[in-house]
Amino acid sequence: MNLNLDFSFLNWGVVSSFVAKGLIFSVQLTVIAMIGGIALGTVLALMRLSGKKWLVAPAAFYVNTLRSIPLVMVILWFFLLIPLLIGRPMGAELSAIITFTVFEAAYYSEIMRAGIQSVPKGQVYAGYAVGMTYPQCMQLVVLPQAFRNMLPVLLTQTIILFQDTSLVYAIGAYDLLKGFEVAGKNFNRPVETYLVAAVVYFVICFSLSMLVRRLQKKIAIIR
Amino acid sequence: MTWDWQVFLQDTGGGQTYLNWMLSAWGWTLSVAVCALVVALSVGSLMGILRTTPNKWFVALGNCWTELFRNIPLLVQLFLWYHVIPSMFLVLRGVPSFVLVVLALGFFTSARIAEQVKAGIQTLPKGQTYAGLAMGLTLPQTYRYVILPMAFRIVIPPLTSESMNIIKNSSVAFAVSITELTMFAMQAQEETSRGIEIYLAVTALYFVSAFSVNRLALFIENRVQVPGMIGGGK
Numbered sequence: 153m154n155l156n157l158d159f160s161f162l163n164w165g166v167v168s169s170f171v172a173k174g175l176i177f178s179v180q181l182t183v184i185a186m187i188g189g190i191a192l193g194t195v196l197a198l199m200r201l202s203g204k205k206w207l208v209a210p211a212a213f214y215v216n217t218l219r220s221i222p223l224v225m226v227i228l229w230f231f232l233l234i235p236l237l238i239g240r241p242m243g244a245e246l247s248a249i250i251t252f253t254v255f256e257a258a259y260y261s262e263i264m265r266a267g268i269q270s271v272p273k274g275q276v277y278a279g280y281a282v283g284m285t286y287p288q289c290m291q292l293v294v295l296p297q298a299f300r301n302m303l304p305v306l307l308t309q310t311i312i313l314f315q316d317t318s319l320v321y322a323i324g325a326y327d328l329l330k331g332f333e334v335a336g337k338n339f340n341r342p343v344e345t346y347l348v349a350a351v352v353y354f355v356i357c358f359s360l361s362m363l364v365r366r367l368q369k370k371i372a373i374i375r
Numbered sequence: 376m377t378w379d380w381q382v383f384l385q386d387t388g389g390g391q392t393y394l395n396w397m398l399s400a401w402g403w404t405l406s407v408a409v410c411a412l413v414v415a416l417s418v419g420s421l422m423g424i425l426r427t428t429p430n431k432w433f434v435a436l437g438n439c440w441t442e443l444f445r446n447i448p449l450l451v452q453l454f455l456w457y458h459v460i461p462s463m464f465l466v467l468r469g470v471p472s473f474v475l476v477v478l479a480l481g482f483f484t485s486a487r488i489a490e491q492v493k494a495g496i497q498t499l500p501k502g503q504t505y506a507g508l509a510m511g512l513t514l515p516q517t518y519r520y521v522i523l524p525m526a527f528r529i530v531i532p533p534l535t536s537e538s539m540n541i542i543k544n545s546s547v548a549f550a551v552s553i554t555e556l557t558m559f560a561m562q563a564q565e566e567t568s569r570g571i572e573i574y575l576a577v578t579a580l581y582f583v584s585a586f587s588v589n590r591l592a593l594f595i596e597n598r599v600q601v602p603g604m605i606g607g608g609k
Contacts, residue, residue, distance in 0.1 A: 220539075220585050222546035223559050229578075234572045272540070296475035314450035321550060329451060342463050345455045351445050372408055 161339045162348065170338070174331025177245060181327070182314045185252035190306065192253065193260030198290065199263070201268055211261070218258035224322050226255050231323045242323035248317075256313055263309060268294055304368040311360050314370075315353065328352070329338035384577070393563055393573075400559035407476055407545040407555060412538055413423050419488025424518060425604025426489065427496045435488060444486035450547050453479040457551045460469040474546045484541050488534065493500075495530035496522055528599050535592035539585045546581075556580060599603075 167293035218226065230251040235241045271294050278361075279289035299306075318329045327351055336345030383394040426437035444452070458480040478562045499522060507517035549558040560577040564570040 186466055220543075220582055222543040222557065222581060224546040225547065225560065225574070225581065227558060228557070228564075229574055232564070232574065290504070317444075318448040318450045321450060324555075326501065329448070329454075343459050346451070346459050350455055352450050353448055353451055354443070354446045358442060 156339065156349070157344055159344050159348070161337075161341060162344070166335055166339070170335035171328070171331040174326055174328040177326055178314065178317045178328040181245075181249055181252055181317050182310065183254050184249050185313055186310045188253035189256030189260045190259035190264070193262075194264045194295070196257060196261035197264035197268060200265055211371050215258045215261050218255055219262075223255060223316055224319050226250050226320060228321050230254070244320065244323045248320045248321065248325045248327075252313070252317070256309070259309055260306065263305050264298060266305075267298035270301050271297045273328075299369060303371060306362050307364045307367070308361070311357050311364070315357060318353075340372070378572065379569055380452075380572055382567050382572055384595055385567065387563075387566070393567070395574060396554075396563070397556070397580070400554050400556045401584075403548075403553055403555040404538050404542065404580075404588055405584060406543050407473070407480065407543045407548055407553065410477040411480035411484060411545065412541050414477060415484035415488050415495070415537070415541065416534075418482065419485035422485060422489035423492025423496070424523075426493045428514070438494075441486045441489050444482050446492075449480070449483050449544055452483055453547055453550060455479075472551045472553060476545075476551060480541065480547075481509060481546060484537060489541075491530045491533040491537065492526065495526040495533075498529060499525055523546055525601065528601055531592065531596045531599070535589060537598070538588050538592065542581065542584050542588060 163198045196215060199207040202335070204210065221229075227248065231242075231244065231247050236246055236248065247302055275293055275297075279293045284292065317327055320327050321329060324330075332345040332349035332352075333342070336342040339345075383397070384392050384523065387393055387396055389396075403458045422437045422440045425433040426441070428434065442481055447455075453476065456475040457472060460475075461470065503525075504517055507521040508514070512520065546557040547553060548555050549561060554562075560573055563573045567573065
């Protein structure tokens with residue numbers, strides 16, 4: 153075993169000039185794609201549960217298609233198609249944000265669908281019986297409970313989303329992994345920087361999943 | 376815009392057409408996925424089983440394994456295998472990158488499979504283990520003859536989706552220059568500038584691969600179904 157590691161170059165200056173920028177982008181991408189993905193995903197889930205064929209079919213097509221293509225291919229597709237559609241080039245970072253929102257919506261929508269279905273049907277009937285319209289019933293009765301039931305799963309998906317942001321490597325966007333890679337290349341210490349990158353990702357994801365586990369115990373509805 | 380599907384019959388400059396190159400890339404994708412699946416199933420089952428044993432050291436080992444490989448992005452794990460491990464263990468310097476990708480993808484997926492196998496074993500009533508032990512079977516025998524034959528049949532549906540994921544995840548191999556489908560898509564797009572045709576073909580091949588896995592798994596599931604359980608009872 154050849155342990156000839158030297159981490160001394162990784163001082164605060166290096167971290168703040170190379171890594172911080174990437175970390176900020178990764179977090180930004182995760183948060184935007186989570187919020188946008190959950191919003192779009194909820195709409196898709198409601199479409200699929202509406203029972204109207206012209207709403208169910210497109211939503212099912214959207215979700216099933218995106219779920220069967222590798223994320224890297226989706227990233228490449230959007231990076232190729234968006235400039236063709238809008239007629240001018242688009243930066244890798246912005247393209248990644250759009251891609252992840254659209255892509256994650258397909259996964260969040262499946263979670264929300266399960267969440268909505270976990271609310272007993274009697275509650276919907278009760279809503280109608282007291283005179284609520286469909287939107288009111290969804291907004292005031294079903295969705296709040298669906299979110300609560302599914303919160304741990306939504307957050308777990310978000311941790312996966314955070315891990316997946318590293319795949320923007322394919323289009324050269326500057327994320328956390330890229331930040332470490334650039335630092336490693338500049339100081340000719342790739343081995344150390346990849347190791348530190350792995351540790352940083354592990355610490356972030358592991359502590360988040362511990363938090364989710366604690367949350368899960370706290371918010372479970374006892375029926 | 377106009378279609379130009381003839382791009383696939385153009386010469387790549389290396390004496391073969393883009394179609395040939397794409398099919399060989401598909402072969403690489405499938406080989407990476409199948410080999411990684413073998414690694415993932417064997418290691419994942421082992422770790423999943425360890426996590427359900429009464430021995431707390433085994434449980435701790437299984438838990439650490441799962442957490443370690445689940446909480447680092449696949450691409451970062453791939454770079455660890457490709458850049459870090461060979462420079463630490465010089466014996467591994469000559470190992471081809473195909474093997475490293477298979478190990479990276481296999482170990483990454485093994486953490487997920489361990490989770491499914493553990494869940495599958497835990498859905499079985501505890502009484503079955505006790506019954507096995509009371510009959511005088513040793514713990515390994517109980518697992519071999521009582522628990523695992525049931526547990527594996529229960530976990531086939533989640534394992535199916537993991538097998539489909541492994542085909543999708545094999546696309547990260549582009550990062551270490553294995554010419555599988557994604558790498559082909561990126562390079563051919565650059566060389567021919569017919570990105571849409573190339574991407575459509577590659578996406579279709581991913582579809583076909585994942586769909587075949589799905590059908591194959593359904594076939595296996597029907598064959599090994601436990602009579603009397605949900606979906607079974609023929």
